[in-house]
Amino acid sequence: MAIRTDEKLSASLEDYLEAIYHLTVRQDVARSKDIANSMGVTRASVTGALRALSEKGLVHYKPYGYTTLTEKGRQAAGRVARRHEILAQFFGALLGVDAATAETAACKAEHALGPEITARLMAFVEFLSQTQDDGKDVAQQFQAYWETLNESKYPSG
């Protein structure tokens, strides 16, 4: 039996993949130091992760060389990044939480969503932003609803 290189990724490896993805968009190549910085880990941790991702066929990795994504890696990273974006949009634009909170939660929750839910959530966000009522979209309506909830809780504030 051949070595399986397509097992499910851990949350941690998904995070590395996503970081590499963003870096390669900006600067073509991902350097250990930049990955470490963007994730808040040490360079030593990055080396370990790169080895793991390389074994799974997701990155082109040579010690002391530049790191790039393989085609398979690009696809996997794209899926993760898309989940992240959808969630951040849902939390931020629709629920109305502040940007930092939305980002943090999206980063943690993205690992829990499979393709089924991802697809539907994406469609749902789109659906809501298209739907208008009284000239207001659903996000605005919910915002108003949320305000009234809080007013009834803190009537004077």
Add this chain to the structure above:
Amino acid sequence: MAIRTDEKLSASLEDYLEAIYHLTVRQDVARSKDIANSMGVTRASVTGALRALSEKGLVHYKPYGYTTLTEKGRQAAGRVARRHEILAQFFGALLGVDAATAETAACKAEHALGPEITARLMAFVEFLSQTQDDGKDVAQQFQAYWETLNESKYPSG
């Protein structure tokens, strides 16, 4: 300085707490064997988790005795269970994914949501189920939207 017993729980410990919560509702007391069964881990793993939860003041634990939640534990478990329920409802009733998928995703995603997002998501679910349009609620409308998306993808099926 006193020992801190209110540090943030790991995803794993939150899961144990939630399992204990559900068991004590059903049968007043949580037995290691039942916790192990409901979580798909061995009894030995449960012992370790109970010790950890006990150290944090979340469960009443005595070796070979029955386990119950402390008041603090009940509150923490309730928060987790509520997040779980809200997510499952959102994934299932609104997005329209099947029950098993909704459950699995809720169980994984619940650990990523803080109080801010939890509160707003709960309100959002409520808001949508209250809002009616054309005599149809938003879930139904989205369902129709989703169908048309899939039809345009697979026109003959």
Add this chain to the structure above:
DNA sequence: TAATATAGTTAGTTTGCCCTAACTTTGCAA
């Protein structure tokens, strides 16, 4: 009540992921 099955614990191992400290490689500047 003594034998045995079931539940629970302990000890020791594994895996994943992070760290620090020390080492190697690379690239740039004098």
Add this chain to the structure above:
DNA sequence: TTGCAAAGTTAGGGCAAACTAACTATATTA
């Protein structure tokens, strides 16, 4: 072109959470 700083790696350790195997306590029932 040598020589140093920055980047990268290796070695070794810690912690959390799971496992197996072996042991202890409790409960059942003959």
